[in-house]
Amino acid sequence: MELKVIGKSVPKYDAWGKARGEVIYADDFSMPGMLYGKVFRASLPRAKILSIDTSKAENLPGVHAVITHKDVPKNNLRARFGQGTEIGAQFEGLYRVLAEGEVRYYGEPIALIAAETSEIAEKACELIEVQYEPLPGVFDPLEAMQPGAPQVGEKENNIASHFKIRKGDVEKGFAQADVIVEGFYQVGYQDHAYLELESGVAWVDDDGTIVIRVSSQVIEHFREVAEVLDLPHSRVRYIGTLIGGGFGGKEDITVESYLALLAWKTRRPVKLTYTRKESLLVHSKRHPYYMYYKTGATKDGKITAVHAKLISDAGSYAALSPWVLLYSTVDAVGPYNVENVKVDAYTVMTNTPITSAFRGFGAPQVNLAYESQMNELAKKLGMNPMELRRKNYLKQGDSLATGYVYDRPVPLDLLAQKAWEALGPKRTSSKPQVKIGRGLAVGMCSYGRLTFLHDTSRSYVRLELDGSALIRCGVPDVGGGQGHILAQIVSEELGVPLNLIKIHVTDSQLTPLAGTTTATRQLYMSGNATLKACRELKQRMFRKAAQMLLTNEEDLEVGEGKVYLKSDPTRYIALVPLINRMSADGDELYVEAQFNAPFSDVPAKEIIEGRTFPDFTFGAYAVEVEVDEETGKVELKRVVAAFDVGRALNPILVEGQIEGGAVQGAGYALMEDMVIKDGIIQTPSLQEYLIPTSLDVPDVESILIESGTGLGPYGAKGIGEPPIVGIAPAILNAIDDAVGVRITSLPVTSEKILMELKASKEGNKAA
Amino acid sequence: MRDKLINLKINGKKYQITVKSNTLLLNLLRELGYTDPKYGCGIGECGACSVLLDGQLTLSCLTLAISCDNKEVITAAGLSEKDQLHPLAQSLIEHAAIQCGFCTPGMIIAGKSLLDKNPNPTEEDVRQYLRGNLCRCTGYAPIVEAVLDQARKSKS
Known part of the structure; x- marks a missing residue:
């Protein structure tokens, strides 16, 4: 059948309103008699709360409500993330609306204020008096795993979840290996840094329904908000606005519970919009990971075993950390056919900001590790990295690390070749100290939710x-x-x-x-x-x-x-x-x-087996970088992305996802440095936490392969998240190609390059 | 804090209005219903609040309203007529340069400001000029191309 509209790059329906500046985003909306909300936040990363005195704030003229945990009908909920399926304790966490008893992280909400103006609300914040007994905190997941570490959450043990993969016999696999490569990788936070801050307006309708007009990726949170207020689900209504950027950062509840509580108490419309500083300090972020990898292969390049240990920082409340960890666990060996796999993955609570969903959802971290490992393995084998990958790609009918037999084509060889070839002839450097290098990385990213969620x-x-x-x-x-x-x-x-x-x-x-x-x-x-x-x-x-x-x-x-x-x-x-x-x-x-979607059972134990996702999208990145050996500066000069999108229902929109994901991933790799010290973020502005500008990135060339084998309409696969997977290790591999140093942590800074160059020169001298 | 009566024109409409000495132009505009300039950071890092003030590219979050007495403000919404989109806005649509759209009004203002000054920009010129306008969705390439394409079209 010939398609007439599908496959055409027509503009999307919301483009015109946005181009006219007429879209009413969450903060653009106001109502008569509307009050302004503000969140009063903890000034210590861990402390016992001895007392909260809100009397002065309440007496300030223009203040309509001050709410603390005592006023919240249900302040502590099992976080269900808007869904109905029972998923068991290892996938759930505590959703606490306002701090009670103890503060777990710097900036944790303690009180809510609604006032006539935002200035009055801010003034009222200054009048709230909290007496703390400071407690020693734990700010690193490795420390938090140690016996005797301060207890962050409700569980005695700070390990929120532990998942395992046990496929084949890794000891046997390593015994068969001629070469073994070990690597230790580390990645830090990434902030979504959407342009639109967390925002909404709530009011109580004339029939007593709480209506929340909000920028949210999950309108099903109406259920949780209703539970917070101890109301029937039918008494809370979400009106979702067009969202000014989400990337996973508006997947958890942001302002909604606060808005609902304030509107319910004051019976007036209330608006609450975070400041940029507030957003950068306290909203959820991409998980920092420590990753240890051991990969073995025969001398002709067949991988015999992979052992990975993953430790992620779950922050002070679990949020989606167990799920993100599960994604990392399933993706840990990447799109390769490996017979013997052992993975131990932990997500560990610390007294740091909440970490949760971010585009890629646990896939980018492990991708960085397994694709760096591939190049190191190729180096040790004296083999072309593309050739080594070719020998090991997952193929239709092979099993994933969970043992699930993947029954669809995996055109990674084609994707990698297309991306690599599109780089064209290698340029020569104009300056002797500037070296040019190229790198390749492939990746996999699921689309559709975990099958046991019964989506x-x-x-x-x-x-x-x-x-x-x-x-x-x-x-x-x-x-x-x-x-x-x-x-x-x-x-x-x-x-x-x-x-x-x-x-x-x-x-x-x-x-x-x-x-x-x-x-x-x-x-x-x-x-x-x-x-x-x-x-x-x-x-x-x-x-x-x-x-x-x-x-x-x-x-x-x-x-x-x-x-x-x-x-x-x-x-x-x-x-x-x-x-x-x-x-x-x-x-x-x-x-x-x-x-x-296809349904599966909730994993009953720590070992993850069988089907976990409906399907995966596969892609490849080829990049070219310039590395200045004198300054350590890395410039990304060329980026080619090739993805099997199944079918491009609107090619220009698909390319938009790839280009945007590539640039966000390039930021993750090269720029975005969220500095945290003793649980407090030191970079709470966009002057300190730098994201790519128009000057920092080259054009991205997108190559769309349409295998027609996706589970979406007309054979489409999903493409929203996958483009953030692959670019970071491609950049690291290119840096290695340029100057012969393996960077193992993100972001790549000039200092790291210079230190590694120095170490490598000294190493050469010693040898 | 002294209040001051100021005269200003916003998107062609005249206002005589009393403002506090610390009222920011961005907040004044938004209170008057001109919500297309956005609050993205409040300290001049993101460019989402960009407007033209007497034709000059201006960050309204860093501009005091009292300094706008007898001046003219144009926001992105003011560039497009009821039935006629501004050509640059149209170009952004055609290049799929609008995803979430939150940076779009600021981008349109910055892009127009560039083309007013330099009708024949190179890609490097465009990237330099837009460096203060952050976009987290598109990766910039379609926005840059939309501005370049508009420059080409207005030449022909």
């Missing part, structure tokens, strides 16, 4: 009498085309022109719940739900059209506002008379459909 999505499609169409789907739109692509599917399937399709997203009470905009799942899940709804509607249209055109349904096709005969396109019925006839005959002109 579902729903979408509603309705035909209008004038031939237009309406979609209602609770899909949070972070700007990647999450909403728009559903319109392209409806246009393709029902023949309704794109400009006649209205899409209504993210209202937890009015749009069918579509699940989270996380886990690279919306095209896969909500795309399939929308497709299913369309196919049902199309069947009804064809049934009617077949009667009207005196033909059979199999000979019908839809497109350009009409239903026509495949055998004779001059015989057709336009959509408008068809829909009106259906309406007159009492046919239902709408469908709400649900798509279910």
